[in-house]
Amino acid sequence: MVPGARLVILGRQGAGKGTQCVRLARHYVVPHISTGDIFRAAVKEGTEFGNKLNEYMHAGQLVPDEIVIGVVRERLNQRDTRSRGFIFDGFPRTAEQAEELNKMLDEENMPLDLAIDLEVPVEYALTRLAARRTCSTCATIYSTDRPPSINWTCDNCGGEVVQRADDTEEAIRRRLEDYNTLTEPLIAWYLEQDLLVTIDGLGTPDEVLNRLTRAIDHRSG
Ligand SMILES: [Zn+2]
Numbered sequence: 001m002v003p004g005a006r007l008v009i010l011g012r013q014g015a016g017k018g019t020q021c022v023r024l025a026r027h028y029v030v031p032h033i034s035t036g037d038i039f040r041a042a043v044k045e046g047t048e049f050g051n052k053l054n055e056y057m058h059a060g061q062l063v064p065d066e067i068v069i070g071v072v073r074e075r076l077n078q079r080d081t082r083s084r085g086f087i088f089d090g091f092p093r094t095a096e097q098a099e100e101l102n103k104m105l106d107e108e109n110m111p112l113d114l115a116i117d118l119e120v121p122v123e124y125a126l127t128r129l130a131a132r133r134t135c136s137t138c139a140t141i142y143s144t145d146r147p148p149s150i151n152w153t154c155d156n157c158g159g160e161v162v163q164r165a166d167d168t169e170e171a172i173r174r175r176l177e178d179y180n181t182l183t184e185p186l187i188a189w190y191l192e193q194d195l196l197v198t199i200d201g202l203g204t205p206d207e208v209l210n211r212l213t214r215a216i217d218h219r220s221g
Pocket of ligand 1 (some may be wrong): 135136137138139140154155156157158159
């Protein structure tokens with residue numbers, strides 16, 4: 001049986017993090033836990049922290065850390081994560097959250113294997129994000145290199161495929177800078193814990209996946 005894995009994946013937008021998380025989840029047979037997905041699921045199922053989360057989101061207020069952590073804890077207590085592990089995508093966002101996560105994992109005796117920083121140059125991410133086009137109906141993502149088959153009409157739903165207003169070069173550049181500012185302390189924290197590995201995100205998806213699995217297997221082996 002393939003051994004599981006307990007991972008946190010970091011990386012700026014445009015680094016291909018989402019794609020690699022899906023592939024890693026398949027490779028190690030572990031759940032890919034993206035914050036957006038577990039937030040939606042917790043609200044829908046009406047869990048204790050899902051209900052609290054819902055109140056903040058309805059009021060349009062910033063969700064406090066303790067509630068984010070609560071939702072994560074609820075997800076970690078499910079059977080698949082307990083038996084196989086997890087790949088966190090979009091969490092933790094701050095060093096404080098990383099510390100809370102580590103505490104939680106220590107208590108449950110399921111320590112983190114690695115935090116992986118999937119690294120691509122800013123200019124590369126910028127080019128990729130600027131080429132991105134999105135279906136205005138179902139949000140499927142295309143790019144100028146991989147357009148839908150007929151005239152910017154979505155292959156899935158027939159909706160109009162457009163460049164989102166927040167995908168302009170200026171807006172993307174600002175988002176990438178914000179990411180750096182926000183993530184620096186988080187990276188530093190994982191480095192200090194000797195849990196961080198930086199992986200080159202350039203190349204084909206297969207090449208990047210190979211680099212990732214080599215680093216992970218080396219670490220847990
Ligand atoms: Zn569509």
